Structure formats: structure tokens, C-alpha cells
Amino acid sequence: MIKYTSTVAKKHASTEHRYIAKNAQTEATLPDGYDWESYRAYVGPPEEYDVFSAMVFNLLTSLGLRQHHRILDIGCGSLRLGRLFMPYLNPGNYYGVEPNQWLVEAGIQHETGQDLIQIKKPVFCFADSMAEFTQPLALNYAVAQSIFSHCGNDLLENWLSEIAFHLQDDGALLATFLLGDRDYSGDGWIYPECVCYRPETMATIASKYGLGFDILDWAHPRQTWALFSKPGYDKRLIQGGPIGWNRLMRNGDDE
Numbered sequence: 030m031i032k033y034t035s036t037v038a039k040k041h042a043s044t045e046h047r048y049i050a051k052n053a054q055t056e057a058t059l060p061d062g063y064d065w066e067s068y069r070a071y072v073g074p075p076e077e078y079d080v081f082s083a084m085v086f087n088l089l090t091s092l093g094l095r096q097h098h099r100i101l102d103i104g105c106g107s108l109r110l111g112r113l114f115m116p117y118l119n120p121g122n123y124y125g126v127e128p129n130q131w132l133v134e135a136g137i138q139h140e141t142g143q144d145l146i147q148i149k150k151p152v153f154c155f156a157d158s159m160a161e162f163t164q165p166l167a168l169n170y171a172v173a174q175s176i177f178s179h180c181g182n183d184l185l186e187n188w189l190s191e192i193a194f195h196l197q198d199d200g201a202l203l204a205t206f207l208l209g210d211r212d213y214s215g216d217g218w219i220y221p222e223c224v225c226y227r228p229e230t231m232a233t234i235a236s237k238y239g240l241g242f243d244i245l246d247w248a249h250p251r252q253t254w255a256l257f258s259k260p261g262y263d264k265r266l267i268q269g270g271p272i273g274w275n276r277l278m279r280n281g282d283d284e
């Protein structure tokens with residue numbers, strides 16, 4: 030389990046900040062005296078916190094996420110994604126797994142408030158695996174935003190194996206990873222540094238656990254989105270054209 034240190038948060042923030050400096054659209058608009066060592070900086074550039082929330086919520090809803098669906102947020106951190114998913118989903122349908130409990134507590138304190146937790150009854154697991162869930166959760170979706178970019182081989186395999194166990198037969202995992210020419214060869218959790226994998230490697234590991242692998246046309250500031258799907262997943266919304274709201278409304282027809 031990774032322990033919070035201000036050094037990790039600062040390093041993560043400054044590494045990711047280099048990218049932002051190049052992108053004129055994402056000028057920092059933080060309050061004076063913003064605390065860079067906070068729960069926001071720990072999971073990525075704090076001034077992009079809102080963008081990541083929107084990117085993931087829009088992706089999932091464009092692929093058909095509905096209120097009655099059950100979703101697992103892997104490495105849910107300070108609820109950057111959960112703060113939008115929880116109000117949307119029916120009570121009890123948001124699961125968050127996160128080894129750093131303090132991040133979830135800070136997310137509840139500063140982002141969602143306790144009332145939302147009382148109303149929507151999310152299920153949190155403070156661990157780095159799903160070992161405590163011995164029965165399948167029958168998930169419709171799982172999401173791993175900026176998780177595989179920090180996973181060594183052992184963790185990547187473990188997450189894909191556990192997700193395959195917990196997804197319904199027509200369910201899917203949406204995950205980001207860093208594309209590389211060569212695969213990272215080590216094990217363990219690497220943070221805040223990142224690791225790369227080749228798409229071929231991702232596809233091979235996915236198929237080992239009965240999951241399909243497709244790269245998605247959905248922009249991310251630095252990483253690549255992929256869909257790891259169970260055989261029954263309907264791919265009409267991700268193939269043959271861009272993912273989008275209009276397409277969803279037309280039941281997958283492009284025009």
C-alpha cells in the first residue's frame with residue numbers, strides 16, 4: 030500500500046504539469062494559495078480535476094451507463110469520478126476500491142459531502158485488490174482511470190483477472206494505459222512515475238481472462254482509452270465511427 034507523502038503529491042503534480050504548460054486551453058485557474066499537497070494533487074494535476082471527471086462521466090454515459098447499472102471504480106482516489114457517478118446512479122450501485130483510505134475520506138469531506146453518501150450508499154473497499162469480494166458483483170461496468178499506467182505485470186494481471194470475475198457476461202471495463210513500443214517488465218505499484226505497455230500485450234492478457242480488447246477513439250490528455258469487454262458486450266457504440274451521444278440516441282446507427 031502506498032503511503033501519502035507530500036513529496037509524492039508534489040512530484041506527481043509537477044510531472045503532469047509539464048504537459049499542461051504546453052496546452053494553452055488548460056491554464057491554471059486555481060485559487061491563490063492553493064494547497065498543492067492536497068487530495069486533488071495526489072491523483073493528478075489539480076487544475077485538471079474537473080476535466081477528468083467530465084471525460085470519464087461523458088464516456089460512460091455515451092456508452093449507455095444508466096442509473097440502474099452497477100459500476101466499480103478501481104483506485105477511486107479522492108472521488109474525482111465518483112463525485113459525478115454517485116449522484117447519477119441508484120443507491121448501492123457505485124463501488125469504489127482504493128488502498129489509500131485518506132483519499133476517499135478527503136473526497137467525501139470536500140467533494141461529495143456526507144449527505145450524498147447517506148442517500149446513495151456507495152460501497153467502499155480500502156484495499157489494492159477485490160480479495161474481500163468472494164462472490165461475483167455482477168457489474169455492468171468497471172473503470173480504471175490512470176491505474177494501469179502505474180501497474181507492474183503482476184498487478185495488471187490481477188486486476189484483469191478480478192474484473193473478469195466480477196463483470197456480467199455483457200459487461201465491460203473502460204481503462205486507460207500509456208502506449209509504448211516496449212512493455213514494462215517489472216512488478217508492483219509504480220507511483221507517481223508511469224509505465225507503458227504495447228497494445229498487443231494488453232490484448233494478450235485480456236484474452237487470457239476471456240476479455241476482448243479494443244482501443245477507443247476517446248481523447249485523454251496523455252493516455253489511451255481501451256475497452257476490455259466480456260463476450261456478450263454490444264460493440265455497436267464503439268465501432269465504425271466516433272463514440273457520441275447522438276449515436277447512443279440512434280441505438281448505435283452512425284447516421
Ligand SMILES: C[S@@+](CC[C@H](N)C(=O)[O-])C[C@H]1O[C@@H](n2cnc3c(N)ncnc32)[C@H](O)[C@@H]1O
Pocket residue numbers: 031071072073081103104105106107108109110127128129132157158173174175176184218
Ligand atoms: C492517478 S490516481 C487515479 C485516481 C482515480 N482513478 C482518478 O482518475 O481520479 C491512482 C490511484 O490509484 C490508487 N492505487 C494505489 N495502489 C493501487 C493499486 N495497487 N491498485 C489500484 N489502485 C491503486 C492510488 O491511491 C490513487 O488513488
